[in-house]
Amino acid sequence: xxxxxxxxxxxxxxxxxxxxxxxxxxxxxxxxxxxxxxxxxxxxxxxxxxxxxxxxxxxxxxxxxxxxxxxxxxxxxxxxxxxxxxxxxxxxxxxxxxxxxxxxxxxxxxxxxxxxxxxxxxxxxxxxxxxxxxxxxxxxxxxxxxxxxxxxxxxxxxxxxxxxxxxxxxxxxxxxxxxxxxxxxxxxxxxxxxxxxxxxxxxxxxxxxxxxxxxxxxxxxxxxxxxxxxxxxxxxxxxxxxxxxxxxxxxxxxxxxxxxxxxxxxxxxxxxxxxxxxxxxxxxxx
Amino acid sequence: xxxxxxxxxxxxxxxxxxxxxxxxxxxxxxxxxxxxxxxxxxxxxxxxxxxxxxxxxxxxxxxxxxxxxxxxxxxxxxxxxxxxxxxxxxxxxxxxxxxxxxxxxxxxxxxxxxxxxxxxxxxxxxxxxxxxxxxxxxxxxxxxxxxxxxxxxxxxxxxxxxxxxxxxxxxxxxxxxxxxxxxxxxxxxxxxxxxxxxxxxxxxxxxxxxxxxxxxxxxxxxxxxxxxxxxxxxxxxxxxxxxxxxxxxxxxxx
Amino acid sequence: xxxxxxxxxxxxxxxxxxxxxxxxxxxxxxxxxxxxxxxxxxxxxxxxxxxxxxxxxxxxxxxxxxxxxxxxxxxxxxxxxxxxxxxxxxxxxxxxxxxxxxxxxxxxxxxxxxxxxxxxxxxxxxxxxxxxxxxxxxxxxxxxxxxxxxxxxxxxxxxxxxxxxxxxxxxxxxxxxxxxxxxxxxxxxxxxxxxxxxxxxxxxxxxxxxxxxxxxxxxxxxxxxxxxxxxxxxxxxxxxxxxxxxxxxxxxxxxxxxxxxxxxxxxxxxxxxxxxxxxxxxxxxxxxxxxxxxxxxxxxxxxxxxxxxxxxxxxxxxxxxxxxxxxxxxxxxxxxxx
Numbered sequence: 114x115x116x117x118x119x120x121x122x123x124x125x126x127x128x129x130x131x132x133x134x135x136x137x138x139x140x141x142x143x144x145x146x147x148x149x150x151x152x153x154x155x156x157x158x159x160x161x162x163x164x165x166x167x168x169x170x171x172x173x174x175x176x177x178x179x180x181x182x183x184x185x186x187x188x189x190x191x192x193x194x195x196x197x198x199x200x201x202x203x204x205x206x207x208x209x210x211x212x213x214x215x216x217x218x219x220x221x222x223x224x225x226x227x228x229x230x231x232x233x234x235x236x237x238x239x240x241x242x243x244x245x246x247x248x249x250x251x252x253x254x255x256x257x258x259x260x261x262x263x264x265x266x267x268x269x270x271x272x273x274x275x276x277x278x279x280x281x282x283x284x285x286x287x288x289x290x291x292x293x294x295x296x297x298x299x300x301x302x303x304x305x306x307x308x309x310x311x312x313x314x315x316x317x318x319x320x321x322x323x324x325x326x327x328x329x330x331x332x333x334x335x336x337x338x339x340x341x342x343x344x345x346x347x348x349x350x351x352x353x354x355x356x357x358x359x360x361x362x363x364x365x366x367x368x369x370x371x372x373x374x375x376x377x378x379x380x381x382x383x384x385x386x387x388x389x390x391x392x393x394x395x396x397x398x399x
Numbered sequence: 400x401x402x403x404x405x406x407x408x409x410x411x412x413x414x415x416x417x418x419x420x421x422x423x424x425x426x427x428x429x430x431x432x433x434x435x436x437x438x439x440x441x442x443x444x445x446x447x448x449x450x451x452x453x454x455x456x457x458x459x460x461x462x463x464x465x466x467x468x469x470x471x472x473x474x475x476x477x478x479x480x481x482x483x484x485x486x487x488x489x490x491x492x493x494x495x496x497x498x499x500x501x502x503x504x505x506x507x508x509x510x511x512x513x514x515x516x517x518x519x520x521x522x523x524x525x526x527x528x529x530x531x532x533x534x535x536x537x538x539x540x541x542x543x544x545x546x547x548x549x550x551x552x553x554x555x556x557x558x559x560x561x562x563x564x565x566x567x568x569x570x571x572x573x574x575x576x577x578x579x580x581x582x583x584x585x586x587x588x589x590x591x592x593x594x595x596x597x598x599x600x601x602x603x604x605x606x607x608x609x610x611x612x613x614x615x616x617x618x619x620x621x622x623x624x625x626x627x628x629x630x631x632x633x634x635x636x637x638x639x640x641x642x643x644x645x646x647x648x649x650x651x652x653x
Numbered sequence: 654x655x656x657x658x659x660x661x662x663x664x665x666x667x668x669x670x671x672x673x674x675x676x677x678x679x680x681x682x683x684x685x686x687x688x689x690x691x692x693x694x695x696x697x698x699x700x701x702x703x704x705x706x707x708x709x710x711x712x713x714x715x716x717x718x719x720x721x722x723x724x725x726x727x728x729x730x731x732x733x734x735x736x737x738x739x740x741x742x743x744x745x746x747x748x749x750x751x752x753x754x755x756x757x758x759x760x761x762x763x764x765x766x767x768x769x770x771x772x773x774x775x776x777x778x779x780x781x782x783x784x785x786x787x788x789x790x791x792x793x794x795x796x797x798x799x800x801x802x803x804x805x806x807x808x809x810x811x812x813x814x815x816x817x818x819x820x821x822x823x824x825x826x827x828x829x830x831x832x833x834x835x836x837x838x839x840x841x842x843x844x845x846x847x848x849x850x851x852x853x854x855x856x857x858x859x860x861x862x863x864x865x866x867x868x869x870x871x872x873x874x875x876x877x878x879x880x881x882x883x884x885x886x887x888x889x890x891x892x893x894x895x896x897x898x899x900x901x902x903x904x905x906x907x908x909x910x911x912x913x914x915x916x917x918x919x920x921x922x923x924x925x926x927x928x929x930x931x932x933x934x935x936x937x938x939x940x941x942x943x944x945x946x947x948x949x950x951x952x953x954x955x956x957x958x959x960x961x962x963x964x965x966x967x968x969x970x971x972x973x974x975x976x977x978x979x980x981x982x983x984x985x986x987x988x989x990x991x
Contacts, residue, residue: 148768196949206714207952209771210909213902214952218945225939331898335779338772346768373787380776380783384761387773391764448857474859486854499843503859509868512839513832523840566859 115246120364126253126322128360129260133315134333135340135352136267137308143284143347144304146205147197150212152312153334154219155192159185159313160325161227164234174237178317182310189309190302198301216334223327234320256318263311264353270307271349280304284347332376339383345393355394358382401426401461401570401601402447402478408455409442416442418625420456424570429596430603431612433636434622435645440605441483441574443622447603448480448572449473460570475503479568481559483575487547493558494543497530500565504529529565537561537591553584557591564595571595573604577611589615613637621645675823679816692819692887694927695826700880701907701919702829703873708905709913710837711869712849716901717758717774718877720781723896725751725878726885727785727792730801733886740804740812744882751878752871759867778898786893797892801885818887825883826920829876834916836872845869846914906944909951912958921959 134156141149159181166177196215200208238251270277283300323329340359344351359379367375386394402424409417417439424430432440445451447458449470458465460476468476487496505526511519534540537557542550550558556576563571576592577585589611596602606612612619613633621629621636623645629636636642679688700722708714729747732738738746762773785792792798804812804821812818836842844865847855852862885891894900903926911922930940955962 142768148772199953203952203956205767206708206712206771207956209714209768210905210952211949213905214945214948216945217902217941217948221939221942221945225942335775335898339776342769342772374783377780377783377787380780383773383776384780387765387769388761391766391769393769450853450856469861470856471859471861474857480857482854482857486851495843499840499847499855499860500858502840502844502847505840507840509836509841509872512841513835515835515839519839526840562854562858 116368117365118245118247119249120368121361122247122249122253122257124361124364125357126256126360127364128357129256130315130319131333131336131340131360132353132356133260133263133311133318135337135344135356136264136349137311138334138337139341139344139347139349139352140280140284140304140308142341143349144280145193145197145201145301147208148212148338148346149192149197149308150209150334151192151196151215151219152308153330153332153337154216154223155185155189155309155330156312156316156333157223157325157327157330158188158219159309160234160316160320160329161223162313163317163320164232164325167235174317174321178314181313181317185313186306186310189305189312192309193302193305197305198298216330220327220330227327229327232325233323234317234325236321239321250322252321256322259314259318263314267307267311268349276303336379339379342383342393343386351394400424402603403459404447404456405459406456407443407446407453407458409439409446409451410454416625417446420622420627422620422627422630424601424603427596427599427601428617429592429601429615431616431619432603432605432622433607433609433612433619434628437624438622438645439625440622442625444480444572444574444605448478471503474566474568477567477569478572479563479566479570480572481563481574481576483578487555487558487562492544492546493539493550493554494527494530494534496547496558497533497561497565498526500533500562501526501529503566533561533565536564536594538587553580553587556580556584556588560591560595564600568600570601570603573602573606575605575607577606577608585611672827676820679819685815688815688819690927690931691924692815692822693884694923695822695920696880696883696887697904697907697927698920698923699826699829699883700877701904701911701923702833703875703877703880704904704908705913705915705919706833706836706845706876707869707873709908709915709918710842710845710849711866713763713866713870714771714905715762715774715870715873716771716898716905717762717778717781718873718904719898719900720778720896721751721755721874721877722881722884722900722904723785723891723893724754724781725881726891726895727798727881728878729882730798730885730891731791733802734798734800740802740886741807744879744886747882748875748879751881752875755871755874756867759870763863763866763870775898775901778896778901782893782896782898785896792893795893797890798885799890801889801891803889804886822883822887825879829879830916830920832876837916841865841868903944906948906951908958909948910958912960912962915958915960915964918958918960925959 134152138149138152141147141152162181162184163177166172166180167174172180192215196211197208200211236252238255240251242249242251242254271281272278280300280303283297336359340355341348341352343358344353344355359382362382363375363379366378370378400423404420404422407417407420407422408415420443432443434440442451446453449465449468449472453466460473460478463476465473505522507516507519507522510516531540531543534543537560539554539557539561542554547555547558556579560571560573560576573592577588580588585608592602592604592615604612604616616633619631619633619636620627621639621642628641628645629639631639678691700718703721704715704718725747728750729743732743732746733740758774758777762770762777765773786795788794804818806812810817812821837845844855844860847858847860848862848865856862881895884895907922907926908919909922910926911920912918926944933940933943951958957964
């Protein structure tokens with residue numbers, strides 16, 4: 114039983130990271146219909162920035178995370194301006210392919226700048242808490258709590274602020290919004306900034322638990338896609354639910370089915386879900 | 400009677416777009432469906448052409464119940480349609496665009512194509528010949544080698560109709576054929592539609608241009624809020640109080 | 654009529670020249686390194702023809718292609734190594750097996766559309782890649798399979814030398830080009846293009862969209878699997894990398910650079926990009942640094958690739974105008990509804 118609870122906690126940790134990455138991806142998709150393949154690689158760069166912030170510049174963990182968030186947000190806006198905005202009216206497969214191009218570039222750049230070595234962000238909160246036979250590091254608790262706080266903050270921002278609700282308005286109806294005076298350009302940039310910020314913070318949170326390396330973005334972006342497809346592309350609640358579902362499935366699958374095939378499980382879940390429901394679980398309208 | 404709907408209904412996520420439509424189209428007539436915007440005309444078209452399954456009721460075509468039949472089978476059984484926005488294929492020539500319309504009548508498979516078997520050659524020749532024939536019929540023979548991108552809106556409309564005609568359908572459904580073309584061009588189109596009927600094809604159209612419909616259709620069905628509010632000859636419809644109210648009422652609200 | 658004839662003659666001469674060049678290339682003694690590079694490019698080109706059919710002509714961006722390539726390679730390797738089948742049996746069998754796998758993938762994946770389809774196929778590719786990585790007992794896991802037999806001699810013709818292998822691969826490539834040419838220029842090819850342009854219109858014309866999509870996907874997979882099995886027999890060592898999504902992305906780049914929905918596009922793009930990679934040896938692992946932005950620039954400025962550009966330039970000369978236009982498969986022409 115305690116093994117089970119242990120895996121639930123691990124699953125929630127994993128799910129929290131997935132959620133933060135998938136939220137950004139779904140926001141961008143909702144606003145611009147861009148399947149942003151480079152999103153996972155922004156996550157990767159975020160992890161490196163945090164790493165160097167702490168090791169090279171001796172910054173505090175939280176300061177590094179914040180710096181990473183800001184730098185990646187800027188990088189996200191640059192991607193939007195340089196790559197996606199010019200292709201706004203291009204066929205959707207072109208945007209998809211451009212996203213792949215941005216992804217290739219970021220990965221190659223990381224490899225060139227920082228090498229292919231695995232690194233790890235020095236753990237700060239590595240004290241082990243134990244209750245009822247379940248042992249959890251502080252870092253995992255921080256991940257779970259921080260993710261929840263960020264999700265709440267994001268929701269408040271989208272629902273309670275004028276600029277946030279303009280993001281939602283554009284997601285609902287991009288053409289109509291420009292008619293009622295919402296600047297679609299600004300909303301696009303803002304969305305990329307928020308999404309990239311979330312990805313970088315997710316990387317900073319995950320950094321002390323997992324490893325940092327140039328291809329780390331590859332698997333996470335694919336999983337984030339799995340999540341938003343499960344949750345319905347563009348849906349925010351879908352991304353949250355999907356993130357936790359995937360985290361828990363993987364964690365429990367690794368324990369009770371096969372450690373080797375834990376990554377396969379995630380993709381199988383998607384295949385099964387799409388087989389039953391080709392438009393995802395929470396698809397709008399249908 | 401070629402097509403008949405009984406108690407036909409269609410919902411979209413709890414909203415009723417079409418309700419209890421009983422309607423029949425007779426052989427070789429020209430029928431029009433009119434109604435204010437959002438009256439359910441397009442939904443009706445999509446249901447009788449197999450694009451949406453009905454939520455209630457049945458569609459039967461030549462006494463055959465069509466419920467559950469895949470979309471492409473509707474076409475093969477003889478129901479052809481055009482779309483409101485004129486979909487045409489690629490920047491190929493006018494003739495190129497027509498050829499694929501004949502695909503449903505051909506049987507060649509993968510190996511026929513790769514080995515260019517006698518059957519493949521024959522069918523390719525047939526489709527080309529058929530396309531040429533249709534071009535003459537719709538009056539575009541003169542521009543058969545012109546890239547589609549260069550042709551006029553009116554020619555594109557005619558071409559879209561030609562594409563539907565090439566498979567020799569029994570029933571032709573036209574979704575706003577006269578949208579986006581001028582008065583003179585509309586006259587030409589009316590003539591084409593009459594010509595199609597005189598060759599034995601039944602025509603059913605949705606149209607906004609009431610004037611045009613009044614002069615063309617044998618019979619008119621009027622939809623409003625997803626229900627049939629009137630049916631009859633153009634003169635009947637023109638004096639029908641419900642119809643006038645439906646149009647004026649909407650206009651009044653707007 | 655005259656211009657049509659002219660165009661035919663010119664392109665015919667051009668293709669003949671390219672063909673002769675391909676045949677005499679090893680005789681020019683370019684060195685074994687270059688023969689190897691070009692042979693490998695030919696193998697990739699075969700796979701890119703598969704992608705061209707499904708994405709270029711059919712408009713369904715399948716990202717499972719490297720997975721299918723890897724599947725074909727491992728299938729051929731295992732058939733020759735474990736079952737001692739001859740190369741001449743293993744290659745067709747592996748290609749057919751890949752097509753069969755694609756049939757089942759297609760049955761499920763074509764229920765989805767648009768971005769869902771792309772992501773779905775990407776996941777299928779990743780699953781194949783992960784299974785190859787993890788299934789040690791059969792695939793050798795991360796170590797891969799070593800010592801795959803060379804192509805079996807065909808009567809008196811042996812394929813021990815690099816040049817002989819080059820010709821062998823060239824023959825497979827020409828076969829692929831021939832089949833693709835026949836296919837896309839037939840009613841079946843027109844059917845595929847009609848689906849790319851409007852699934853609704855295709856269905857309204859009585860075309861079974863699902864069946865045609867699966868057909869195109871299976872044909873694409875057949876050639877992709879064939880390319881994989883040639884890779885296995887030519888390189889004689891295979892690892893999980895050959896099924897990774899990265900390779901799919903490279904195929905996509907080759908296709909886009911050359912020009913999708915054209916018969917020359919895949920080979921032009923693959924040769925060009927492989928050539929670029931080789932001449933930029935210093936970039937090696939960093940070639941993606943260049944490829945990434947290149948991909949973005951291509952979709953922005955050259956959506957029809959190099960072949961498309963050539964046609965566009967050719968169409969400037971008044972004399973070949975109509976011919977070039979008809980080769981440019983841009984999107985559906987839509988009139989305005991009121």
